[in-house]
Amino acid sequence: MASKATNIQDKALGELFYISAGGDIDKNNCAAKQSKDYPYPVYANALVNDGLYGYANYYKIDGNTFTVTGRGDVGHAVARHCMYVPIVRLLVCQPSMDDDVDFFAEQINYARIFIESTGVPQLTAPQLSKIKVKRPSLPEQRKIADLLSAVDDIIAAQEAEVAAWEKRKKGVMQKLFSQEVRFKADDGSDFPDWEEKTLGDICMYERQRSEGANFVGTENMLKDFGGVTFDNSNADGSGTLYHPGDTLMSNIRPYLKKAWLADRKGTCSTDVLVFHPTSVEPGYLYWLIASDAFVRYVMSAAKGSKMPRGDKKHIMEMPLLLPNKDEQRKIDDCLSFLNDVIIKAKNELAKWQELKKGLLQQMFV
CATH class of the missing domain: 3.90.220.20 (DNA methylase specificity domains)
Incomplete structure (x- = not known):
């Protein structure tokens, strides 16, 4: 340092x-x-x-x-x-x-x-x-500027790596959900044709009210499916119940792509939709909701100009083609692997950003 x-x-x-x-x-x-x-x-x-x-x-x-x-x-x-x-x-x-x-x-x-x-x-x-x-003296100014510039170059390269992986994941999702690319079964055979369904055929949105911790409001949901933060100051308030394996989606400004695959039990505000899988793999349901096609469908009937909200009935009527559960799991595994790579790249980026923050504190405080 x-x-x-x-x-x-x-x-x-x-x-x-x-x-x-x-x-x-x-x-x-x-x-x-x-x-x-x-x-x-x-x-x-x-x-x-x-x-x-x-x-x-x-x-x-x-x-x-x-x-x-x-x-x-x-x-x-x-x-x-x-x-x-x-x-x-x-x-x-x-x-x-x-x-x-x-x-x-x-x-x-x-x-x-x-x-x-x-x-x-x-x-x-x-x-x-x-x-x-x-x-400080000019020579020291230049040394500090050169050091920070070198760190900036690394940060820029890491940001480019994150963006490149995000672009790859988006392309893979499009190819998988359009069936341009199909997986094979473990024995090398073809999977069955995908079946025509609606979203309401494979999941339900939760209506049960409860009190509990791990409260999630729309403001706690991170954009681009970045996860959530929890506001347990609302733990004593009533909210919609969710469970591990449910997918939560912000129903306010859904074009910001705010969604989360729950890994715990908790409650959320009524402006957060809770999709409970009934005849679909939880991970596949999450990626379906994370797709651009889903967001476009929701926005096609969203109401309001400044703070558009999706129409619940319209959302559950969304037509889709559904692979069998074995192929669902393979799709989930593929996209989850890419997501893990992106998370690792983002964590590396955060380390370099934190390093620069520490350097700046030493130099300018």
């Missing part, structure tokens, strides 16, 4: 950097795609793709700087080593002395600037200029 920086000066950011806002975009000299005529990137207040908005045939900033988002998700810093055009409320920090912009961008991100606002949060240049930062 890196040692804490020495000979550090405490400074206001405005003492070290000229800070200005991006301003208006010249739409007549911009394009959506980069070309030899429009070579210079245009950056705006956004977190996706480092705020890339488009390209221009002119530039406003030349040299090593860093930008800070000044509207919406404020306080996100990105070091930029190119000629570019900042627009609207994106704040540009240009060094007035010989300082490393990568080091200070990391420090601003670590500061996690928060602006209280009843509307859209905004961070102004005068506000940013008052933020206190630590300024």
Whole structure:
């Protein structure tokens, strides 16, 4: 672990950097795609793709700087080593002395600037200029920035690995549920044809009310089938009962894909649907509900614009083709294996993210 920086000066950011806002975009000299005529990137207040908005045939900033988002998700810093055009409320920090912009961008991100606002949060240049930062010597700035950059590279590679496995799993699910790919029985023979069913033929949604621990509300369900957290402060309240092997799905904004295969007994809010398998393997039922096709079907009859809810009767009428239980188990085993790989990759990513957090604490606290 890196040692804490020495000979550090405490400074206001405005003492070290000229800070200005991006301003208006010249739409007549911009394009959506980069070309030899429009070579210079245009950056705006956004977190996706480092705020890339488009390209221009002119530039406003030349040299090593860093930008800070000044509207919406404020306080996100990105070091930029190119000629570019900042627009609207994106704040540009240009060094007035010989300082490393990568080091200070990391420090601003670590500061996690928060602006209280009843509307859209905004961070102004005068506000940013008052933020206190630590300024070690330039050689130490560069060493710290190089170390953090190396860790960032590993984190980015691990994020790409997680995304690649997620994409593989999605592709495998599509091929399996469309029967483009079929498993063979253990003796090498073909499995029987899949049978036409409805969701209500193979499971029921639980209506039984009870009191108990392991309470799950929609806010406790993690998106993209990431699992759940438990709120046992509601343990004395009444909720819908669920058991191990049941699949729970948020019935509010189902397009966020909030679902969980229960591994314990507990209760949940009435906005969480509990699917109890009756003539289907529990794991297969979970993957069926985790499929894009299921989410599209639910949304086709969801009610409400801001907080759409699935229609329970419509959901249970969902038509499907069901393999026999032996093939269900093979499908479950395959997808569960892929899911385990993804969980392992995510855990490795979390370790590197935690390492960086520890490095930042030592360097900037």
